[in-house]
Amino acid sequence: MSAQALAADHALTAFSLSPAGNLDxxxxxxxxxxxxxxxxxxxxxxRFRVSNDLDAARELVLTHLRLVVSVxxxxxxxxxxxxxxxxxxxxGLMKAVKRFDPTRGVRLVSFxxxxxxxxxxxxxxxxxxxxxxxxxxxxxxxxxxxxxxKQALGVQDSVSNDQxxxxxxxxxxxxSDVLEMDQRLxxxxxxxxxxxxxxxxxxxxxxxxxxAPNADPAQLVEAEQSAALQSRxxxxxxxxxxxxxxxxxxxxWLKEDEEGGGATLHDLAARFAISxxxxxxxxxxALKKLRLSLS
Numbered sequence: 001m002s003a004q005a006l007a008a009d010h011a012l013t014a015f016s017l018s019p020a021g022n023l024d025x026x027x028x029x030x031x032x033x034x035x036x037x038x039x040x041x042x043x044x045x046x047r048f049r050v051s052n053d054l055d056a057a058r059e060l061v062l063t064h065l066r067l068v069v070s071v072x073x074x075x076x077x078x079x080x081x082x083x084x085x086x087x088x089x090x091x092g093l094m095k096a097v098k099r100f101d102p103t104r105g106v107r108l109v110s111f112x113x114x115x116x117x118x119x120x121x122x123x124x125x126x127x128x129x130x131x132x133x134x135x136x137x138x139x140x141x142x143x144x145x146x147x148x149x150k151q152a153l154g155v156q157d158s159v160s161n162d163q164x165x166x167x168x169x170x171x172x173x174x175x176s177d178v179l180e181m182d183q184r185l186x187x188x189x190x191x192x193x194x195x196x197x198x199x200x201x202x203x204x205x206x207x208x209x210x211x212a213p214n215a216d217p218a219q220l221v222e223a224e225q226s227a228a229l230q231s232r233x234x235x236x237x238x239x240x241x242x243x244x245x246x247x248x249x250x251x252x253w254l255k256e257d258e259e260g261g262g263a264t265l266h267d268l269a270a271r272f273a274i275s276x277x278x279x280x281x282x283x284x285x286a287l288k289k290l291r292l293s294l295s
Contacts, residue, residue, distance in 0.1 A: 023083050023266070030065040038107065045102035060097045061090075064112055068093055071116050078124050083266040085120055087276045092119030141171050142181040150182075158182060237293035244272060245286040252283055 036044070036059075047056035068089035072082055096112035121144060149167055150159065159167065164178040171178075238246050251263040265276040265283075272279070 023086075026083075026086075026266075027069055030062075030069060033063045033065065036060075036063050036108075041108055042102040045097075045100055045108065048097070049101070057097055060100075060108060061094055064093055064097075064108060065090065067109060067112065068116055071113070071120065075120055075124060080124060080127060081264045083264045085123065087265050087280070088119045088123040089116045091277065092116040095119070142173060142177060145171060146178070146181055233294055234290075237290050240293055241286050241289060245282055245289075248272075248279060248283050249286045249290070 041060070044053075044056040044060050047053040048060065068086055072085040072089050075085055076082055092115040093112050096108070096115035099115075100108050100111055102108075121140065125140065125143075146167070149170065153163060153166075155163060159178060159182045161175070161179075164175040164182070167178045168175040238249065241249065248268055251268060253262055255262060265279045268279045269276040
């Protein structure tokens, strides 16, 4: 490996182990890995495929990390940390390297692109609350393509019936599915309370028109007792986990950082001096135990 690549390798190692590491440092580091020629890529892929040479596989992965960073930028509009998107994309890249066959005449960058996007798609669908029910192939196709198709058609607002039919033909889905997904993706936030700078006496915000659904004292007591019971159950379930698993679950799901979200996989990887993939595995196992305990 070249001196430039070795310097980048050291930068990535320091970044993964140091709590001071940040996303910008990671992105700068991956840009230092030189692009592979077609001959070098084929040589490394054959070494890994024939001899299971892990050093060859490692070089293939490291020299394509910049591709994952580039793809992750396409999905920043979904409100998820880019560091997590990159981590999921890296998983897809490693799967692609494992399955890559250089004898088929296709460059790794083209082959890996599909795996990287697929892994990021799955992560977004698992974590974006709005599309928890987007489980069918048609719904996923709509979710990831509707915005770009609307831009291509010059549609600024909601999709009309005729436009929905046109999009439905292109994506091979029902027009009603197009209209429903467009409505969900186009929904904006409405301020429930009045603007504090608005001094008009006749100004009413939506909150002024809402009746309190839980004003009955019996309902309030019942809700308070139910919440207390759930909290105690959750605490008991958390204490059944080992200390590291408990801290990871709390940091990811029960605490918010300055930006209003939980800690990223990379933050916790630096904290515990393990890989982000290992953090993800520990988190998944802990959540499974919690579900069993709470059920």
